[in-house]
Amino acid sequence: MNASPRRKELTRLAAQLFVQEGFDRTTVRMLAQEMGIKSGSLFHHFKDKHEILAAVIEEGTQNALNIAQQALDDCGRDPEVRLRTMARAHLETLFADRNAHVVALFEWRRLDPSASAHLRHLRDAYEALWVDVIDDALRAGILHGDRFLVARFVLGALNWTVRWYDPHGARTPDELADELVAMLLPNADTTNV
Template identity: 75%
Template sequence: MNVVNESPRRKELTRLAAQLFVQEGFDRTTVRMLAHEMGIKSGSLFHHFRDKQEILAAVIEEGTQNALTIARRALGRCDTTPEARLHAMARAHLETLLTDRNAHVVALYEWRRLDPEARDHLSHLRDAYEALWEEVIDEALDAGLIHGDRFLVSRFVMGALNWTVRWYDPEGPRTPEELARELIAMLTSPVTLPSSASTMV
């Protein structure tokens, strides 16, 4: 399977497809709807993509590759302390979600619609991105900056970040930088149980 294609026209078509998949859902989106959104004839669509599955794979690949690129760049620019790296990853994740929202909503909610060939092709990108998070979380755990099980911490953190696509307003009073700081503050703050809870048996 060959999804990667640097053609500007194909990238534009992929962006438009992501928007339609978010609005209608992958299953309800037809080839005719895609062609109409893209401003081309239905038959012309297949000059760029093999089928609707390949369009979905292209949307998810571009979004995931973008997330990986932004995260690696952020880690390369930040300080080497565990806290700085954790903050850089959170900020990069928010930047990715909020600047490329449609592709990431599709990746979050339509991954299960990929056929086995497409999932096999794209899993290495998703695994590489998750490995970056696990590395940074491991560093924070080893430094005593945060506490807990790595698997659970990473899932809770990414779940919280991913959910921002549902409620965050880029025109609102809070910036992505502030959101990242708030999240890291919550993760790194010591947990104090109420006195009544500490005496329960």
């Protein structure tokens, strides 16, 4: 991933436009206009529109992976604390870098095969963190069910919050994460989270 400040800014602007217009409806001309550059100058930074999409998804996924890993490193080994920590970290990345995550969630299928193969390792590494946390919670008996289904259910519920949750509303992202996790736990006490 090219980490130049200009490329990062262009990637951020592209993510915003992809969310507003959708990847298919976004033209190179629209991207250049949003970025304040000429269409030809865009190709100094990116090969084509698909490379821009890959850069948006790569940056968002890498950020999510970094935030989750740091949060897990700092929280200890208690399975319930780790589950809440991952949910909080997930929502933090969704709301801190919302556009990149919306693009990753809804436009992944638009990646060309080589970009998809390249980015799959980041997505898999992120999901592996979740699987470890869920396995710990299943072994501790605080979660019940099939690991695959639990993981899909949890990630699906957390991901869908980008459609309806208002971070400036009645609940903070941490409170929302705690309440969503409490719904999964049979004997959770939400007053002490």
